[in-house]
Amino acid sequence: MASPKLDRLLTAARITLGVIFTYAAFLKVSMSWLTFAASIDAYQILPDWSVTPLAQLLPWFELALGVLLVSGFAVRWIAPVVTLLLAGFFSAMVHAHMKGLDIDCGCFGPGEKIGSNTFLRDGTLVALALAVTVGSFLRGSPARHRLQ
Amino acid sequence: MNKPMLAILLLLVAGLAANTGAQNKTAPKSPSPPAKAEPFTMPPHASGSKDAPIVMEVWTDFECPHCKELYLRTLRRVIDDYCASGKVYLIHRDYPLPGHQHSREAARWASAAATVGKYEAVTEALFTAQETWSVSGSIEPVVATVLSPAELQKVKQVMSAHKEEIEAAIENDVFLGHEVQVTQTPTTKISQKGVTLSVSPGNFPYATLKSYLDSQLAK
Numbered sequence: 001m002a003s004p005k006l007d008r009l010l011t012a013a014r015i016t017l018g019v020i021f022t023y024a025a026f027l028k029v030s031m032s033w034l035t036f037a038a039s040i041d042a043y044q045i046l047p048d049w050s051v052t053p054l055a056q057l058l059p060w061f062e063l064a065l066g067v068l069l070v071s072g073f074a075v076r077w078i079a080p081v082v083t084l085l086l087a088g089f090f091s092a093m094v095h096a097h098m099k100g101l102d103i104d105c106g107c108f109g110p111g112e113k114i115g116s117n118t119f120l121r122d123g124t125l126v127a128l129a130l131a132v133t134v135g136s137f138l139r140g141s142p143a144r145h146r147l148q
Numbered sequence: 149m150n151k152p153m154l155a156i157l158l159l160l161v162a163g164l165a166a167n168t169g170a171q172n173k174t175a176p177k178s179p180s181p182p183a184k185a186e187p188f189t190m191p192p193h194a195s196g197s198k199d200a201p202i203v204m205e206v207w208t209d210f211e212c213p214h215c216k217e218l219y220l221r222t223l224r225r226v227i228d229d230y231c232a233s234g235k236v237y238l239i240h241r242d243y244p245l246p247g248h249q250h251s252r253e254a255a256r257w258a259s260a261a262a263t264v265g266k267y268e269a270v271t272e273a274l275f276t277a278q279e280t281w282s283v284s285g286s287i288e289p290v291v292a293t294v295l296s297p298a299e300l301q302k303v304k305q306v307m308s309a310h311k312e313e314i315e316a317a318i319e320n321d322v323f324l325g326h327e328v329q330v331t332q333t334p335t336t337k338i339s340q341k342g343v344t345l346s347v348s349p350g351n352f353p354y355a356t357l358k359s360y361l362d363s364q365l366a367k
Binding site for chain 2: 041048104
């Protein structure tokens, strides 16, 4: 069982993460999915056939995860998914950087190149998501977690 | 010869001379009028019909590797599959980036090639051989591979005679790019019935663009 102070910190971390996810998703959903497809393709990781479905579905998936994180529903299921997703984004950025690709991050729409700022921000988000995941298992079982 | 006779003779000679002069004046052998310089209009760098339901504008830089990839991987197929069938009007717009030493010169060659109807051929040749000329700066041999000697001569002539018009056309493309906030190349703007649907920087596979165009055409 985590201390009340840690509990409050983890709650703040979860809500912050949820708001950031919701905001990033909202930006992507509000633009043409073709624009996001260009961001995905720039990483040169995925096969051509997967770019379209991912560009169409990922923003909505992010939106759902963000809203669920903010609501605090099923955190033990949602937080690990968010952690894995963020770790995937971070790995993709590292891969692009190591390949010498001068590309947009695509995290919050176009226009932001991969660089120290994006690494710092996404690294922090991964750490935050990991903390929320671990914290969700250390916490007790309040009513809202009974579905977990 | 007496004086009156001499006077009459002089008058006749003067009259004849005057008449001849008058004839020269009324019917001069005028030189042919100077040939009027035909107003030069830059042919559009476009594929397909202007009446197509979807208009695609693509800002590219001839030295940009992503532009090469977009052109060779995606746009060529769009030209074949959508422009040829009248579904898409594809407009190529120049956006030579300041850091690229030869891209503006390449844009000039492509623009001039449009006057002999070889814009696409020259564009494709320039993108295909990008690694060569972008280093050497030797663009003419690349252009020459897709033009006949007569066409090459005409293109060179256009380049020297209409330098300012070509430059103005390139600058106009750059200006239009600024208007839609182009910050990198390639950038693709897609419009339908005058409404902008998307402005997407970067590259996308043909399958993705096809899926997008089909979904818009189905609406």
